[in-house]
Amino acid sequence: MNNLFTALITKRIVATVSALMVIAIGCGAGIWQLGRAETKIALAANLLARQQMPILNANAGPWTLEEATERRMTARGQYLPDAAIWLDNRPRPIPPAGSNTAQSGFYLMMPLKLEGRGEVLWVNRGWAPRNNENRETLPPVQTPTKVVSIEGIVFAHPGKVYELGSGKNSTQTGKPRIEQNFDLEAEGKQRDWEQLPFVLREVEAGAEDGLLREWAPLTSGVDRHYAYAFQWFALAFAGFIFWLLTGLRQYKRQGLAMGIEGIKGER
Incomplete structure (x- = not known):
């Protein structure tokens, strides 16, 4: 498994860097949206306490x-x-x-x-x-x-x-x-x-x-922040899955091609 991931990374540098950027942006934006939601909840709690x-x-x-x-x-x-x-x-x-x-x-x-x-x-x-x-x-x-x-x-x-x-x-x-x-x-x-x-x-x-x-x-919009966070995390996950599946497909094609070349060499 380690050899597989190493091959997927080293032989696809551009694709790997692009996927890492998508994952980083998606996770960062998702965490930021969660932070916005928590801030609104804290502000609403503080407002309620002061109104008491x-x-x-x-x-x-x-x-x-x-x-x-x-x-x-x-x-x-x-x-x-x-x-x-x-x-x-x-x-x-x-x-x-x-x-x-x-x-x-x-x-x-x-x-x-x-x-x-x-x-x-x-x-x-x-x-x-x-x-x-x-x-x-x-x-x-x-x-x-x-x-x-x-x-x-x-x-x-x-x-x-x-x-x-x-x-x-x-x-x-x-x-x-x-x-x-x-x-x-x-x-x-x-x-x-x-x-x-x-x-x-x-x-x-x-x-x-x-x-x-x-x-x-003040808590209005909290659900929207959670929805946005889910979308960003989903984008990051989709980026990883796309990188993984395309890499496996390429890896299998290369393995199949090497097998065919080996058979031809034996003949």
Whole structure:
């Protein structure tokens, strides 16, 4: 058996190197996908543990990002709808039952002026579908005009998407602020107001304001990572099997040819 593998390797250097490259790439990518899945599971477990901690009160701050990140928080104040920002190209967090395609829409970012304080808290109020015929036709959303109490989870930012260009915030008056990404620090400098160093993703469900707040768990996509890992490992295994079978076929043909030549020599 050792002699066989030695022959398959030494007489097929190019094929062996190619197969090793395929195997290395497949195994490496598979291990990376497994690592991504484990990272998501660990992050979800950490988020769940932090949510079990006592609920923070934004009005009792100030709070730092390190203190509040991934914690549940309540806030009381009044929305400033004129400063709202619509984050574009955001898929619906949880697709409707029976749908395999992600519906595109907006996250509505709106500042909340905290009651009894001079600070502003940016709130991700939820998701709304986009008008596919006219991008600037915003979905109908109701905003309370009085002081409200909300609850959510603290994050450093509402998530980022790939953006072409400089990414500068639009300043066109008379038009809704539709952006690809949200820059918390830039918003504070532009408006020259004091704000908390994080955003609050609202979790209240059932409010009839035209927004969806069914947020996808952090473990979403773990099954996909496992599927990708299986495909990469399968590619590595297929590369090895292909190298082995073609080598054995060539080895047998060479052995058969040598046997025929030996018979001819004896004659």
